[in-house]
Amino acid sequence: MTGGVDQIPKATTEWTAQPGDARRATLSILRQPALWRRLLAFTTVVAAIAAVVCVVNGSGWVVGSVIFAGAAVVYAAFAVLVSLVCAYVPNRRVLRAGSRWAAGCDDTRIRIDTPASTLVIDRGNIISARPAGALIVLRVRPKQVLGIPTALFADPALQSLID
Structure with missing residues (x-):
């Protein structure tokens, strides 16, 4: 055979x-279109649910719109922060x-x-x-x-x- x-x-x-490569690689995730598509979809859905709950409970459309905008910004910032932390932990190990x-x-x-x-x-x-x-x-x-x-x-x- x-x-x-x-x-x-x-x-x-x-x-x-080199020093700083883990940080640069971590910040590179912000250039991923998939991250931004998921982030936009997630924050829109969660913020819309929060706004609809306010409107249904009688707070009105103005308050619902403010809640929608505020929730979208807060959830987006939180999601970006979590993504950066989750990327930095393994990058710190393999890119030291x-x-x-x-x-x-x-x-x-x-x-x-x-x-x-x-x-x-x-x-x-x-x-x-x-x-x-x-x-x-x-x-x-x-x-x-x-x-x-x-x-x-x-x-x-x-x-x-x-x-």
Whole structure:
């Protein structure tokens, strides 16, 4: 029985995190259109429910409108704050100063070495790769979203993945 050894692609680009990279990566989530769509939908629904309850209880349309606007602003600010905190906690761990990352690719797969693991992704499973501040956001089947530092996409073979 003969068979070839399936080797993962070699790392061709290396990058070391610098002070402030975790903060920059965290702020990059604010450039995600999906975050803003979900935020708009969530705050509109919650604020509308609060306003309707006020109007139904006899407070009037003016008070309901003020409640709607106030609730929308408060819920939006809270959601942005929670998103930033939830993104910063893991970023602080994998993007601390001195963390080493690497990337490489071949014709069918890409390899990303993080401080936590080595990821090997089939090119056919990549739905999109979009820049967002200090990160390239990879959407991978099945329903996985990865934030990869932009410095790892310096290789022309990897740059071709970016939408």
